[in-house]
Amino acid sequence: MASQEIRQEGNCSLNIDSSTIRMGKRRFTYDAVFDSNSGQADLYESVSSPLLTSFVDGYNATIMAYGQTGSGKTFTMGSEAHIEPETSSHTGLIPRFITDFFLEMQRKKAASDKGVEGNQVLLDYSLKASFLEVYGDNVHDLLDANRTSLPLREDSTGAIRVTGLTSRDVSTTAEALQVLHEGTMNRTTAATLMNDTSSRSHAVFTIHMSQVTRLNASDSVDVTTTSQFTFVDLAGSERMKKTGAEGARAREGIKINEGLLALGNVINALAEDKPANEKKVHVPYRQSKLTRLLQDALGGNSQTLFLACVSPSDTNASETLSTLNYANRARNIRNAPTKNVDGRITYRE
Numbered sequence: 566m567a568s569q570e571i572r573q574e575g576n577c578s579l580n581i582d583s584s585t586i587r588m589g590k591r592r593f594t595y596d597a598v599f600d601s602n603s604g605q606a607d608l609y610e611s612v613s614s615p616l617l618t619s620f621v622d623g624y625n626a627t628i629m630a631y632g633q634t635g636s637g638k639t640f641t642m643g644s645e646a647h648i649e650p651e652t653s654s655h656t657g658l659i660p661r662f663i664t665d666f667f668l669e670m671q672r673k674k675a676a677s678d679k680g681v682e683g684n685q686v687l688l689d690y691s692l693k694a695s696f697l698e699v700y701g702d703n704v705h706d707l708l709d710a711n712r713t714s715l716p717l718r719e720d721s722t723g724a725i726r727v728t729g730l731t732s733r734d735v736s737t738t739a740e741a742l743q744v745l746h747e748g749t750m751n752r753t754t755a756a757t758l759m760n761d762t763s764s765r766s767h768a769v770f771t772i773h774m775s776q777v778t779r780l781n782a783s784d785s786v787d788v789t790t791t792s793q794f795t796f797v798d799l800a801g802s803e804r805m806k807k808t809g810a811e812g813a814r815a816r817e818g819i820k821i822n823e824g825l826l827a828l829g830n831v832i833n834a835l836a837e838d839k840p841a842n843e844k845k846v847h848v849p850y851r852q853s854k855l856t857r858l859l860q861d862a863l864g865g866n867s868q869t870l871f872l873a874c875v876s877p878s879d880t881n882a883s884e885t886l887s888t889l890n891y892a893n894r895a896r897n898i899r900n901a902p903t904k905n906v907d908g909r910i911t912y913r914e
């Protein structure tokens with residue numbers, strides 16, 4: 566329980582085992598549940614590490630943290646405003662992922678150079694990182710100190726692109742962590758009664774990878790595989806009364822809740838959209854910039870992990886129930902991830 570919940574003399578309202586949460590008479594089942602004895606390493610090993618393997622194999626992956634303000638989304642994602650020189654028990658998912666990713670690619674390259682990766686030869690790989698926030702109705706480039714507001718455009722394949730977004734080359738763990746840190750420092754945060762460093766925007770950190778593979782040493786064919794890993798730290802759902810938000814903070818709160826409502830509407834529509842349904846359900850991606858940006862992560866070409874953060878305290882029971890219901894619906898979404906192998910194959914001379 567957080568210090569504020571202890572001060573409010575909150576009692577634990579949840580009964581938890583490895584896959585279920587009971588709250589009063591309600592019982593929710595998820596793929597995995599982590600209680601307050603679980604550490605960041607437990608969560609990482611269970612949820613992110615398998616997605617890292619898929620990402621390296623050429624699939625898109627997304628981790629999205631949702632929950633009430635102050636419930637630990639930013640802490641869990643590891644996008645708090647400091648860089649830890651070494652991995653510690655507090656290190657969150659993104660820095661752990663970055664560290665493991667570079668180790669895995671070094672291993673893959675060394676194995677490929679030695680010829681132990683079957684008949685595939687990894688010739689080269691490159692990485693780019695971008696970081697943006699959706700703040701109210703604006704999309705800001707967090708790697709631009711001026712936080713320029715950028716437009717969204719749909720490309721010829723129907724994918725949503727952010728025009729003018731910085732995409733930084735990164736070739737080491739330190740460089741990637743520096744990008745994470747730089748963007749985090751530019752993110753909009755403010756103190757509320759519920760959280761001293763409350764995120765007032767939805768933050769999207771993306772790693773794009775391109776790998777060139779020679780399919781068979783005797784064939785003259787090189788193939789490019791691209792994949793992206795997206796980490797979404799959503800702004801917290803909030804009750805104005807509890808956060809004590811007034812003026813600009815209250816207006817932010819309204820915008821945050823509008824974005825989350827649009828996300829909820831998309832999740833509800835996708836959860837209903839089953840192959841057995843005769844009529845195709847309309848999915849309102851266009852309702853907000855957040856949902857347009859997350860179109861692929863939601864029901865599209867991505868393996869997506871929805872991470873619901875809740876407070877165990879009965880002082881937050883109604884918010885917790887709302888998050889548990891939200892996550893329950895998200896669980897019904899079926900995505901269709903495909904390996905992103907470039908159609909343009911390069912034939913060597």
Ligand SMILES: Nc1ncnc2c1ncn2[C@@H]1O[C@H](COP(=O)(O)OP(=O)(O)OP(=O)(O)O)[C@@H](O)[C@H]1O
Nearest residue numbers: 633634635636637638639640641760763764800801
């Ligand atoms: N598991 C945890 N162990 C220790 N401290 C934690 C843990 N989870 C959260 N905290 C601390 O609680 C505070 C609130 O957490 P955090 O900022 O991650 O919440 P949030 O859900 O991102 O909130 P908001 O939506 O307002 O941004 C922070 O000071 C954070 O370091």
